[in-house]
Amino acid sequence: MTAASSWVLSLSCPDRPGIVHAVTGVLAEHDGNITESQQFGDPDTGLFFMRVEFASAAPLAELEAAVAGIAGRFEMTWNLDVAGRRMRTIVMVSKTAHCVNDLLFRERAKTLPVDIVGVVGNHETLRELAEFYGKPFHHIPVTADTKAEAEAALLALVEELDAELVVLARYMQILSPELSDALRGRIINIHHSFLPSFKGARPYFQAHDRGVKLIGATAHYVTSDLDEGPIIEQDVERVDHTFTPEALTAIGADVERRALARAVRWHAEHRVLLDGHRTIVFK
Template identity: 80%
Template sequence: MTDAATTRRYVLSLSCPDRPGIVHAVSGTLAEHGGNITESQQFGDADTGLFFMRVEFEVPAEQDTLEGAFGALGERFAMTWRLDVAGRRMRTVVMVSKAAHCVNDLLVRERAGTLPVDIVAVVGNHPTLRSLAEFYGKPFHHIPVTADTKATAEAKVLDLVDELDAELVVLARYMQILSPEMCGALKGRAINIHHSFLPSFKGARPYFQAHDRGVKLIGATAHYVTADLDEGPIIEQDIERVDHSYTPESLTATGADVERRALARAVRWHAEHRVLLDGHRTIVFK
């Protein structure tokens, strides 16, 4: 065991081509630096031939020292890897339109300390939620979007993300389709909540589409943003049972609760480095 007075807690997440010796090499590297593993999960995908791993550990070594060691290990195994301080709050920008339920839920969870993010700004294409953001002490940036100003507006958002050193962008019912250029700039670090159980009922007014089909379950999907509308890698989905008595409006109200739950879990798992990309799918270590 390591000395609690001098240890630091880190989380390592990685993916690489699967082969014998990966776990041994990772655990051996930690042992060489006096590390103690407190949580470890791994998965080998037989379909893609890739190996995924997430490890939390305590160690007296400095982060720079560990990064040097894992850099060498990464070259040996052709790894994509990330090392971070465990529990560090991830700097996050939340984008909104007019619906308040998702962003309000994220702000409540952040304040309660149950969501490991630091929401550094709320960006709205309408000014509707300015008072909500300011109630929580968050800067609100009104960046309107029209067909003619879309490119300029997206450039302003990306400049803000860079200026604030934001690591994550959350589309909390942001009712705009991002351009392929913006999707590319935010690849792997932008999460959207779609108010439907994808891949069904894509695009606008999904609860009305669901009502028209007489569904018995409604759902919400949190996924990474890509240039393909509502087709990014899925992080989390949630559902609620409904019946014939529901109207489109009551489906929408019920769905709002589902959206909040799914988005909050996806954001937390991403911030805790529990989500690894596997092509157009994700590996989620819960």
Template identity: 75%
Template sequence: MTSTEPGTPEDLTHWVLTLSCPDRPGIVRAVAGLLADHGGNITESQQFGDPLSGLFFMRVQVEAPARREALAGALEQLADEFHMTWSLDVVGRRMRTLVMVSTAAHCLHDLLFRRESEGLPVDIVAVVSNHTDLRGVAEFYGIPFHHVPVTRESKPAAEARLLELVADLDVELVVLARYMQILSDDLCTRLAGRAINIHHSFLPSFKGARPYAQAHDRGVKLIGATAHYVTADLDEGPIIEQDVERVDHSRTVADLVALGQDVERRALARAVRWHAEHRVLLDGHRTIVFR
């Protein structure tokens, strides 16, 4: 993972540390002590012990003069003691992101706009699509556009091309912004924990095709959207964020689609932001989100 390194040992760098490990006494004290030993001043700290999984989760932001090598070395020793998984990054660093789309433009527009206007901490390095409809949107924002058509016969080659782009562009996050293709199990495995999908219904209800028509047929009073990590189990990956809008019997399918698109934008943007800010930790098939 790339990062901005401090120029001299005296420079303060704002680090973000996330970790998970089996829960036991002394974890917070050990982490805080390690950071203090390296001149760190904690600016934000959140933790959660999950009684179901028996795991402890923690996210800490700390200003410290220590270089990455020094902190990483100390964390490796602590990880051995506590059987800990951890990551370390610079607060606010823009995560290198590839966005996948088909023909619907609303989520792509929203992510690109928020990147410019709201400081969404992503560096969108490419837009990949199985259609050419949104080439102009990407070009308007100065983002390279890659047309990778997908048919039943060409799907393996298309997914190989995607993985090639992910590697060549040093991509850390893949966002399926209404990309209307099912990824293979192998691709889902390769992108595990770093691919986010927006599903245009409130999972687990109304999976598959035409979810708003399904919702309308059932006379729902709430419509929603679910942002989740991509897994081989279709639309069943760990949920990061969900949002809803209240509706009534007077709404048409077209009304639900229009309202739903706004919900999709909001849910996806929050999920992408929280992932890029290292606020989402995986807990089996669930997530811990430190907002």
């Protein structure tokens, strides 16, 4: 990492005068040339958010010490990383393939800055797909009686693989509050945006029965509140009465994979900052 010359710094802190001056000043002191900068002050929470990409020949330890030197003064929560570094990621699946297949393809095509270090499934259904892309598949079955053991095995795997991000690519299991809290801020889920309507099985068939006019998907961070974590991205497609339930399902799958891929990319690029129960996304 010390050989890198392009960096990304993201931070949040209570809003007050002098933050931008302090950040840009400390970067300038280390020959930092800013190539991209975005900022936002939230009037509702009184927090300030900033993301800066810059070029510098200074080593990581030196840059970290420099940022730490101003972080205490401004009560900053911050992260410094090599720009473009591929984030180590575990993808969790059940039986549906469209989201995981899309993520694996984008990673192989080098259009998604992640390194998928493993695919975890509570069924064996998608083992062949994972292995086609050269990814190790880990079967962790889940039942009501083994849920605690399964989640412990997952956390052990996250630690073993040094995974920084976990993606639920249509993983059809409800995570415990304990697991959600353990991975808070680094676990992303995707689901259709009909919720709280059309719960349960075959939501697109339920939607067809009600004559919906929009099909949508939501990518969000997982929290202990089911499907209510901070939203990262949403996408929609307009439909009408001529669409069959099967057509709505196909459209929904396409919307889901698009929204999830964008959310994963923005997270991996440190473009998403938590602001209470919502997010600030610097696109």
